[in-house]
Amino acid sequence: MQLSSRFPVAVQILILIAWTPDEYKLTSDVIAQSVNTNPVLIRRVVGYLKKSELVLVSPGKRGIKLAKKPGEITLLDVYQAMELTEQDSLFGLHPDPNLKCPIGNQINKVLTPRFDRARKSMEESLAGVTIEELLSEFPPFYIPEGFIAKQ
Amino acid sequence: MQLSSRFPVAVQILILIAWTPDEYKLTSDVIAQSVNTNPVLIRRVVGYLKKSELVLVSPGKRGIKLAKKPGEITLLDVYQAMELTEQDSLFGLHPDPNLKCPIGNQINKVLTPRFDRARKSMEESLAGVTIEELLSEFPPFYIPEGFIAKQ
DNA sequence: TAATGTGTAACTGTAGCAGTTACACATTAT
DNA sequence: ATAATGTGTAACTGCTACAGTTACACATTA
Numbered sequence: 206m207q208l209s210s211r212f213p214v215a216v217q218i219l220i221l222i223a224w225t226p227d228e229y230k231l232t233s234d235v236i237a238q239s240v241n242t243n244p245v246l247i248r249r250v251v252g253y254l255k256k257s258e259l260v261l262v263s264p265g266k267r268g269i270k271l272a273k274k275p276g277e278i279t280l281l282d283v284y285q286a287m288e289l290t291e292q293d294s295l296f297g298l299h300p301d302p303n304l305k306c307p308i309g310n311q312i313n314k315v316l317t318p319r320f321d322r323a324r325k326s327m328e329e330s331l332a333g334v335t336i337e338e339l340l341s342e343f344p345p346f347y348i349p350e351g352f353i354a355k356q
Numbered sequence: 357m358q359l360s361s362r363f364p365v366a367v368q369i370l371i372l373i374a375w376t377p378d379e380y381k382l383t384s385d386v387i388a389q390s391v392n393t394n395p396v397l398i399r400r401v402v403g404y405l406k407k408s409e410l411v412l413v414s415p416g417k418r419g420i421k422l423a424k425k426p427g428e429i430t431l432l433d434v435y436q437a438m439e440l441t442e443q444d445s446l447f448g449l450h451p452d453p454n455l456k457c458p459i460g461n462q463i464n465k466v467l468t469p470r471f472d473r474a475r476k477s478m479e480e481s482l483a484g485v486t487i488e489e490l491l492s493e494f495p496p497f498y499i500p501e502g503f504i505a506k507q
Numbered sequence: 508t509a510a511t512g513t514g515t516a517a518c519t520g521t522a523g524c525a526g527t528t529a530c531a532c533a534t535t536a537t
Numbered sequence: 538a539t540a541a542t543g544t545g546t547a548a549c550t551g552c553t554a555c556a557g558t559t560a561c562a563c564a565t566t567a
Binding site: 414 | 527532
């Protein structure tokens with residue numbers, strides 16, 4: 206099983222915003238072209254990012270901006286902004302083991318701290334990477350095929 | 357989104373086998389009662405464990421045994437035995453970004469090593485926990501309600 | 508007031524999983 | 538031998554999450 210592709214899409218969106226000079230205004234249509242998907246899907250992901258206060262965007266107004274500096278946004282921020290459904294779990298637990306069995310009775314209590322540690326290890330790794338760092342691996346801004354609309 | 361519950365079920369199965377003395381023979385029916393699910397589901401999970409050479413089981417023969425000592429089986433072994441579908445990925449990548457976009461063009465190449473590092477952090481954490489360690493948190497073996505069939 | 512863009516609801520199609528039934532096959536007890 | 542028991546699988550149902558899409562309300566701007 207694999208985590209949703211919303212996470213990488215969200216990262217790409219943030220990089221795209223950080224990469225594009227302020228005088229250009231990114232719309233969900235333009236971003237959708239870069240991600241190669243639907244503008245509505247972009248708006249959904251941007252909606253999550255907005256809820257986590259990572260981007261600035263408002264209805265009717267063209268242009269999506271970062272709410273923080275690229276160096277202040279980590280992959281963990283983005284990850285957590287996306288994972289609204291899984292409440293801090295990553296690994297599932299078996300919902301209802303047989304409590305009459307000595308093993309089933311305690312299994313979740315025993316597994317939870319181990320699973321939490323594993324999840325935290327992953328999160329710490331993600332927290333060590335910023336959008337700024339990722340951005341540095343891309344070329345400077347230029348307009349490729351005109352799919353960045355100037356305002 | 358949440359990873360499959362096969363992982364915690366597999367761990368519970370292994371603990372159950374390690375916990376039960378050798379003179380008792382565990383069947384998928386008995387295990388299913390502990391996990392509170394269906395024997396077929398147990399056999400499916402056991403099938404994955406068998407493929408990864410963590411358990412010994414053969415058609416017609418009653419009894420499921422560990423293929424290694426409890427101290428030699430880590431949560432990572434179990435995790436990897438379950439995650440057959442996600443080939444080493446954990447996080448998905450966007451399948452086809454727009455290659456004409458300077459960002460979409462390199463996004464997967466830039467993200468992959470970061471995602472891999474995060475996954476490895478998690479895996480190293482899982483690798484530090486053995487079935488033996490988990491077993492030590494449970495009481496010694498006893499027959500609770502007769503759902504362990506003596507042979 | 509028309510054009511443009513955001514924000515959402517609703518729907519379709521797809522994929523993976525839990526759970527179940529059914530049955531082939533191997534082993535063991537009688 | 539043969540019946541009983543258990544493993545190994547295929548096939549099916551129902552559920553859930555997601556990507557993708559259409560449609561439309563609403564805000565902003567020219």
